[in-house]
Amino acid sequence: MPRIALIIGSTRPNRFADVPAAWVQAGAQARGLKLDTLDLRDHPLPLFEEPVPPSFTGGVYQNPAADAWRKRIGEYDGYILTTAEYNHGPTAVLKNALDSAFVEWADKPVTFVGYGGVGGSRAIEQLRQHAIELKMAPIRNAVHIGLEPFLGILQQGRALDDYAYLTQAREAMFDQLLWWAEALKAARERKVA
Numbered sequence: 001m002p003r004i005a006l007i008i009g010s011t012r013p014n015r016f017a018d019v020p021a022a023w024v025q026a027g028a029q030a031r032g033l034k035l036d037t038l039d040l041r042d043h044p045l046p047l048f049e050e051p052v053p054p055s056f057t058g059g060v061y062q063n064p065a066a067d068a069w070r071k072r073i074g075e076y077d078g079y080i081l082t083t084a085e086y087n088h089g090p091t092a093v094l095k096n097a098l099d100s101a102f103v104e105w106a107d108k109p110v111t112f113v114g115y116g117g118v119g120g121s122r123a124i125e126q127l128r129q130h131a132i133e134l135k136m137a138p139i140r141n142a143v144h145i146g147l148e149p150f151l152g153i154l155q156q157g158r159a160l161d162d163y164a165y166l167t168q169a170r171e172a173m174f175d176q177l178l179w180w181a182e183a184l185k186a187a188r189e190r191k192v193a
């Protein structure tokens with residue numbers, strides 16, 4: 001079974017991110033998939049401050065927190081990122097977390113659970129571009145929690161499980177992520193250094 005990390009991509013007090021993170025975990029457990037949650041609150045990283053870009057160091061980071069983070073990232077075969085949208089882009093803390101590892105992301109799939117006015121779409125599209133530059137494989141299937149469920153949860157006491165189309169999207173996301181994670185794990189193992 002590939003090892004998958006669920007990265008919680010926002011850290012502010014009172015964040016919404018905990019709602020989709022718990023729902024993704026519940027869905028994973030229901031299908032026997034183990035997901036490790038990496039909460040960026042538990043991994044406080046400096047704003048990128050490496051004197052030499054990781055592309056010139058073989059991916060080594062001088063800052064101990066960044067070096068610990070990238071080693072942790074290296075343990076996984078695929079990633080799910082909860083994705084808030086701040087000013088039509090990803091959160092700074094999530095972009096910084098991407099910048100704080102390098103070779104560890106490569107040749108692995110990534111997907112997104114976005115939320116907000118347009119389901120985090122604008123942030124997710126930007127993150128897909130960042131992921132490609134990191135040699136990742138951003139997959140098609142993602143979850144977009146749009147305005148109606150977002151407000152339904154915040155203001156009307158509803159839950160993500162009340163929206164069957166979101167559950168379907170979550171399952172399709174798991175299916176595709178696992179397919180890519182297995183395929184790329186095998187490809188990495190075959191790869192000659």
Ligand SMILES: Cc1cc2nc3c(=O)[nH]c(=O)nc-3n(C[C@H](O)[C@H](O)[C@H](O)COP(=O)(O)O)c2cc1C
Pocket residue numbers: 010011012014015016017018084085086087088089115116117118119120
């Ligand atoms: C600084 C800031 C900028 C925001 N910009 C957007 C935006 O561009 N698009 C959007 O859909 N929601 C935007 N929102 C609303 C967020 O979707 C909403 O606050 C969400 O709960 C943020 O995720 P979080 O609670 O996990 O931090 C913004 C919120 C903040 C705090």
